[in-house]
Amino acid sequence: GENVEQHPSTLSVQEGDSAVIKCTYSDSASNYFPWYKQELGKRPQLIIDIRSNVGEKKDQRIAVTLNKTAKHFSLHITETQPEDSAVYFCAASPLMIKAAGNKLTFGGGTRVLVKP
Amino acid sequence: DGGITQSPKYLFRKEGQNVTLSCEQNLNHDAMYWYRQDPGQGLRLIYYSQIVNDFQKGDIAEGYSVSREKKESFPLTVTSAQKNPTAFYLCASSIENRNTEAFFGQGTRLTVV
Numbered sequence: 672g673e674n675v676e677q678h679p680s681t682l683s684v685q686e687g688d689s690a691v692i693k694c695t696y697s698d699s700a701s702n703y704f705p706w707y708k709q710e711l712g713k714r715p716q717l718i719i720d721i722r723s724n725v726g727e728k729k730d731q732r733i734a735v736t737l738n739k740t741a742k743h744f745s746l747h748i749t750e751t752q753p754e755d756s757a758v759y760f761c762a763a764s765p766l767m768i769k770a771a772g773n774k775l776t777f778g779g780g781t782r783v784l785v786k787p
Numbered sequence: 788d789g790g791i792t793q794s795p796k797y798l799f800r801k802e803g804q805n806v807t808l809s810c811e812q813n814l815n816h817d818a819m820y821w822y823r824q825d826p827g828q829g830l831r832l833i834y835y836s837q838i839v840n841d842f843q844k845g846d847i848a849e850g851y852s853v854s855r856e857k858k859e860s861f862p863l864t865v866t867s868a869q870k871n872p873t874a875f876y877l878c879a880s881s882i883e884n885r886n887t888e889a890f891f892g893q894g895t896r897l898t899v900v
Contacts, residue, residue, distance in 0.1 A: 672846065679792060680827065692803070714877070714891040715830070760829055774845075777822075777829040 673698040675763050677778025685786055690748040692781045694761035697742065701763040704744045705775070706738060710757045718759075719746070751785045758782050790814040791876050793892035798874070800865070800899050808863045808895045810878035817882065819861035820889065823847060824875040833876075836861055865897060873899045 684690050694704075703722035720741040721728045721744065722733045728735050733752075737744040748755055762775040790851040791812040800806045811818065818837050822830040832845030836855040850869025855861055861880075865872045875896050 675829075677829070697824070714893050716890045716891070752873065775820075775833065776832070776846075777832075779827055779829040 673701060673763055673765065673776040675761060675776050675778040677781055678777060679781060681782045681784070683786060685752050685783045686744075686745075686751060686753060688751055690746075690751050690755070690783055692746045692747070692761070692783075693743060694778050696763040696776075698763070698764075698765060699739075699742065700710055700765045703764040704735070705762050705764075706735060706746050707760045707762065707777075708757045709760065709780075715760060716732050735781040748783075751783075753785050753787055756783055756785045791878065791880055791890050791892045792881070793895050795875075795895060796893065798895055798897045800897060802899055803867045805864055805866050806897065808865070808876055808878075808897070810861045810863065810879045810888070810892055812861075813859060814880055814890060815858070815888070816880035817858070818880060819852065819855070820879045820881075821851070822877045822879065824877055824894070829897055830877060831864065872897055873896045878884075882896070 676695045702723035705720050707715035708718045709715040719730050719733050719735050720735050732749045734747040758780045760780050761778040764775050794809045820835040824830050833851050834845050834853040836842035839858050840856050844851050852864045869879040869884050873893050875895045878892040881889045
C-alpha cells in the first residue's frame, strides 16, 4: 500500500518568514495530493490540493509543488502569520478505482509555530 | 457546523468494555471514513465505506467494527480486542469515486480507564 513520509515533524519560524513542508510517497499510482490544516482542538480542514496533471498550484500565501518523477510534493507558506500556527498534514490518494474510494494515506504531520 | 457530527466529544471506557462512537453527516456523501489520530503518527485509516451496507477494512482495522445501515450514519465500535484504544478518533466523508475534499467531524477523544 501507499506510504507517506512527512518532514519536518516540527517547524518554528519567525513571523513574516516562509515555511516549507515536504512529503514523499511510495505508490506511483497516487495522483491526488491534498494538504490539511488542524488547529489546536479543531478538525482537519483542506487548505489546498494538487492533482498529478499539475506541477504547481497557488492560493494567496500558500503554494504546493509536485514532482511525480521523484515522488515528492511540498507545501510552501509565505509571509507567515501567527494564525498559520497549526499542525499540517499531507496526504496521497491513488487513481480512482471503483473499489478504492477516496482512500487517503496521511503523513505524520508537521507542527508549525509562527513566532511573533 | 460542517455537516458532519461526531458524538460524544469525550468518552471514557473501562477496560474490557465495548464502546460505540457516533458519526452522522447531512452532506449527502456516499463515502465515509474512520481515522485514528495518535501523536506523531498522523491519521491512520480504520474502516471506510463507499455505499450503504458495504464497508472495507483500512490499515488498522483489528479490534474495531463498523456498520453502514444508513447513508447518513457510520458508527464505529471499539471492541475489547483493541489493545491500545486510547486515541483521538476522526470521522470523515467525501463524494464517492472522486478525488475530492474529505470533510472531517470534530473528533471523539476516547480514554480507557
